Amino acid sequence: MLIEFQEFPPIGTNAFALVEPALGQFVVVDAPAEAYDWAVQLSKKYDCQIIALILTHGHWDHIVDGHKFASAGISTYGHVGDKEMFASPSKMASYALPGLELNPVPILHWIKGGDTLKLLGATMEIRHVPGHCPGNVLIYLKKEAFAIVGDVIFAGSVGRYDLPGGDFSVLQKSIRTQVYSLPEDTTIYPGHGPTTTVAHEKVHNPIVKA
DSSP states (O other): OEEEEEEETTTTEEEEEEEETTTTEEEEEOOOTTHHHHHHHHHHHHTOEEEEEEOSOOOHHHHTTHHHHHHTTOEEEEEGGGHHHHHOGGGGGGGSOTTOOOOOOOOSEEEOTTOEEEETTEEEEEEEOOSSSTTOEEEEETTTTEEEEETSEETTEEOOOSSTTOOHHHHHHHIIIIITTSOTTOEEEESSSOOEEHHHHHHHOSSOOO
16 A cells, blocks of 8 residues: 655645555545645546545544545545534634635545444554544554544644644543554654654653653
């Protein structure tokens, strides 16, 4: 499996593509602005079909292009904790960028912590990691030794907890029980900024220590 990722405007949000050329398929994780066109270009580059969009959470910068994937008939996945944000993203206008068009994202598959997705011939474990927002999830691929974690944790930092639905004590618990319990050699792909590892964050994260 190949992983591609790209940072997108307007606030540097990462999108990811998990590509399995042998099957001619790939899965996109998160849909910031311009992510749909990027994914279409990747589909041409690898001659692969986009089969799913998994949204780590419902904050506006991660779902701006989500409606484009849904309109193209691509299966969408999200956690019910962020159902209102997916259905009525305009309610986030007070903390989104002024003038940004926020379209509802229909979710076809509701996922929860403990679920296992069988996509691309791989096993993807879903872990619920609230605290940044109610519905944040991470996607862990044991065989590939990486996790895409949304905004629960960053390299040397953590996701904001001062937005609606945020809670620092809940965030701490999510990180300690769901992120730091992953194998230490697991690569962390966060929603913003560079990659890191579980081992590094357990020792060096200044906000939540193991």
